[in-house]
Amino acid sequence: MNAIETRVLRKVYPALAVKKRRGVPAPPVPSPAGIVAIDALDLAVAEGEFFGVLGPNGAGKTTLIGILTTRVRITAGEAFVAGTNVATEPAAVRRRIGVVPQRPNPDRSLSVIENLVFHATYFGIARADAQRRGQELLERFDIGDKRDARVDQLSGGQQQRLMIARALTHDPQVVFLDEPTVGLDPQARLALWEILRELHGQGRTIIMSTHYMEEADQLCGRLAIIDQGKLLALDTPAALKSKAPGDTLVEVTFDGDASIAADSVRAIEGVSNAEARGPLLRVFSKRGGEVIPALINAGEVHGRIVRDIHLSRPSLETLFISLTGRKLT
């Protein structure tokens, strides 16, 4: 049985009504069909995987997690978590999952320990067991001394750990984390990575969305790269990296439109592809930085002066750019 399975999953949000204001030109009208957030997505995640969903903001990551955690309605297709249909048996799905939200949303009327104890009782766990388990989780996540504090006395990292503790109070099989490290300082991020590895080591399936390449590379066994609701690539981080085109990504910024130079750049030996976006020219080079003089020259021939040059080694980042034409962050 797969931990996660989606079949031609589709989610369309209704188009927002755009209010007209006098003197302000009407913004581009969204298509009357609505905004497609997830488009014909087929995914299968095995039990016990640490699975990453990678994509830029607006790629559909949060919507996908929202669907799988029963909080977003499906427009078409099907989704299953631990063999349970998300749309028809949402309550049964909720018993099997733990959810760590993008932004901590603790119950602010309750103390730290009460957040865990009450949440556990919502799952039918007896109060005494819930107390014991809550205390264990707080200590394990290093916030035992904040037991009786109000939640707004916790730092951002501590709140995030409280959210993970809460997601674990009912011992879920599958844990979802939606960009869990956004807004954390580097130290708190590393601490969180340790916790996630430990959870995975206990045999839980972990589904994590992120837009940090390094995080996906470090933690995930398999990665789905999505953009605009579509699955672009799916493999282990190592295999994805080996698929990265060219050897090196050279980004050259000119003082004006770069497209006039694109054709001549593509003809340069060692260049596998080049693509212009405004003043930015993205060049995939088989010979690393060796092509740079020729690139500068190609610009000068067309009256363009180089303002900035940036080199990236082949990585998930360069693969992502070659797949989507966009940067992740």
Place this chain on the structure above:
Amino acid sequence: MIAGPLAPVAPWRVIAAILLRDLTVARRELPYFLVRTALQPILFVIVFGYLLPKMGMISHDYSTTMLPGVVALSLALSAIQSVALPMMQDFGFTKEIEDRLLSPVPIQLVAVEKVFAGVLQGIVAALFVLPVARLIMGPISGLSFGNIPLLLAVTVLGGAAFSAMGLYLGTGIAPQQIGLMFSVIVAPMIMFGCTYYPWAGLSRVPVMKWLVLINPLVYVSEGMRAALTPEREHMPVLLILAALVLLTALFMWIGLKAFDKRAMS
């Protein structure tokens, strides 16, 4: 190692746990809660039930008319606020309700639980205001506790109607418009809710007498009159109870629809 999936939980146990959460929070906020919901009616009692009669500007008899209305008002205000305010907050920026929406029950039950908690809080407010008002106003002629079943029915149904209304207002109205909600909906409802005068008295202004029937508070006020001062003129009991049942069903229906829209995207 991970155990298998958690055993299914009976929905009533989940709802009882969420109710316990709400009552725990409500108990901690009891003083603020009473100030928020009972202060307005009690101030009115001080002026119209104590000061003005003392000055001889209105008769002591007015207390008999006013007491049931004041109890009704406290019940209605507290029931509305107990649901509308947390809903606005929970669905607002903090998204605090999320942990309850992830509990293993159909999400509509989370809304039903909130309405139930609102009824309980309405009863607490009414029970608080009744003796305080009696204390301030002194002996009230015609006050009777002979019909406890009717008193209970009006209290529970009135609380339910206003909690359900709170569910609709709390989920169907944008949080930025909360101030507007109180001045445009709640304030006129109080003034035209037959709280400070009996419905029968509106016979002098027939248009008003029919217009106020769209106001849910009228039925709670008149219901309290029927229960607490049965000797005085009041609306027929059957009409009151039928109206309260209908209003509860109506607000529950539109309230659940609005809740659903907010809870699931």
